[in-house]
Amino acid sequence: MKLNKTFFAVAVALPMFSAPLVANTVSAADLNERVFGSLFAEYYMPDRDKTRSAAWNYMEKDAGYGIELGYYLTENWALRAEFAKLDLQSKLNGSDADGNRIGIDALYHLPQMKPVYLVGGLKRMDAVQNNTAFNIGIGYKHFFNQNFGLFAEANRYQGIDDSYADAGIKLGMTFLFGSAAAKAAPTPAPAPAPAPAPVVAKPVAVADTDADGVPDNADRCADTPATHKVDSSGCTVYEETMASVGDIDIEVRFPFDSAAVPASQRVDVENLGAFMQRFPESTVLIEGHASNIGNPAYNMKLSERRAATIADILKNDFNIAQSRITAIGYGVTRPRVEGSSREAHAANQRIEAKVTAKIKQPVLR
Incomplete structure (x- = not known):
């Protein structure tokens, strides 16, 4: 089992592509609880072992296409179902090695890099052989208005029934159905209550028997020497x-x-x-x-x-x-x-x- 170098190159490059693009016109909050659909084209790269195996009909790298339907659960999380047609051929004699791929994915949009998302899921494919794989990948989605956007995504497909590591690069367009929920205007803060009129207390004369500056009702140390400095309790410091x-x-x-x-x-x-x-x-x-x-x-x-x-x-x-x-x-x-x-x-x-x-x-x- 060998990893495809092209997959890693695209996965690393996707976040970098976001820098020169115009900022997304859809905020993260606008995605919350909305349905989306996508059409995509895919460049599919079978594991090198498949291209050399008769059991896989010497499967060659080639194109594919498909459709997705999904739902944003929160600002960061989404689920989607996928159907893809893999139009593959044999490297040996050009015969068909194509098939279908169906599956489900979970998407997580990075909080600090909202256009960038991580993807993971489970797939069932019938290209040459019926087999199951799980996939992990990274993508970038850019919206040009409140409904329409383009995306690029790279995935690695790890075989479960058979040990292989395919890769695929998707380019496609996505459409958000409906419109973002209207944001409620903040409730204005209530006006402060008028301050009560100050009450001026009349001074009450309090005795200070030992003349240390602390009245007797707060003096805890009676008869402090007159030469001693005292604290707020009338005790020597x-x-x-x-x-x-x-x-x-x-x-x-x-x-x-x-x-x-x-x-x-x-x-x-x-x-x-x-x-x-x-x-x-x-x-x-x-x-x-x-x-x-x-x-x-x-x-x-x-x-x-x-x-x-x-x-x-x-x-x-x-x-x-x-x-x-x-x-x-x-x-x-x-x-x-x-x-x-x-x-x-x-x-x-x-x-x-x-x-x-x-x-x-x-x-x-």
């Missing part, structure tokens, strides 16, 4: 800002050369985690510091690991988001107490937490 709430020393004593936090040293860390859970917009900077014993570069790495350990506890045990935590190690670069005494080493080996939280303050007048 607050503004929230992110500000440092101070440095927090976390007393954690790590084992020698270790960044693991012993269970006995977790109290301050847990208090910090609980604070950050309570204030979900707070952030923290974890600073690790070391005493000036040993190699400074090693102490820097050790202080970074210890700060990271505190950060991990906040993330893993208290579900504090990583974006709210910054961990950094300073090694021995920021001693709290200068010197090499035991007291200085104890004071400098520390973890500091710098917490920033949202502060709510009243807006003043």
Whole structure:
């Protein structure tokens, strides 16, 4: 089974032919619920396998003609019945290979391209052999007045009883019976009712006990300070800002050369985690510091690991988001107490937490 190249060429070209033509004088609405009849001539192209088969008498391409009768169901959909005479001959010896074709089609006019329509249907043909086929195609219909028009249409006929793919190109004229239904004039909109005369209410004095500008009958916050700005309910308007709430020393004593936090040293860390859970917009900077014993570069790495350990506890045990935590190690670069005494080493080996939280303050007048 092979597709006919001529069919596809015509199917693609039909919408293009519409561009230079004069616009249709029949609108889509004019087609609704009207009967139409058509006469057409057809160039019929049997499948290549038919032209080479004795079973089909070596059927050759040739002409045909026919008649159609249809009805527009809506602006877009139509049904039609067709009778066609296929005047075909044998390619081998010129003998008759003609026959008749009858069938029914459904037509769908594309909403955005009203002259162009798609067609599909079922056909019964008796050319050489009795067989049934379904067809699909595309067409273009142009009306010159309210009743008369011309059309072109290309179809592919796919055999059901036998596997073949014929094609046909129709050119014809069509006639719309009757006339389009008269369009009802739009009902005029009723005149607007006259606007009622405005009623001027007399002002009624209302008490404002706390002198905040909101009367007592609408004031939900009595005795608001005179210096506070209030909302429409008489309540203080607050503004929230992110500000440092101070440095927090976390007393954690790590084992020698270790960044693991012993269970006995977790109290301050847990208090910090609980604070950050309570204030979900707070952030923290974890600073690790070391005493000036040993190699400074090693102490820097050790202080970074210890700060990271505190950060991990906040993330893993208290579900504090990583974006709210910054961990950094300073090694021995920021001693709290200068010197090499035991007291200085104890004071400098520390973890500091710098917490920033949202502060709510009243807006003043």
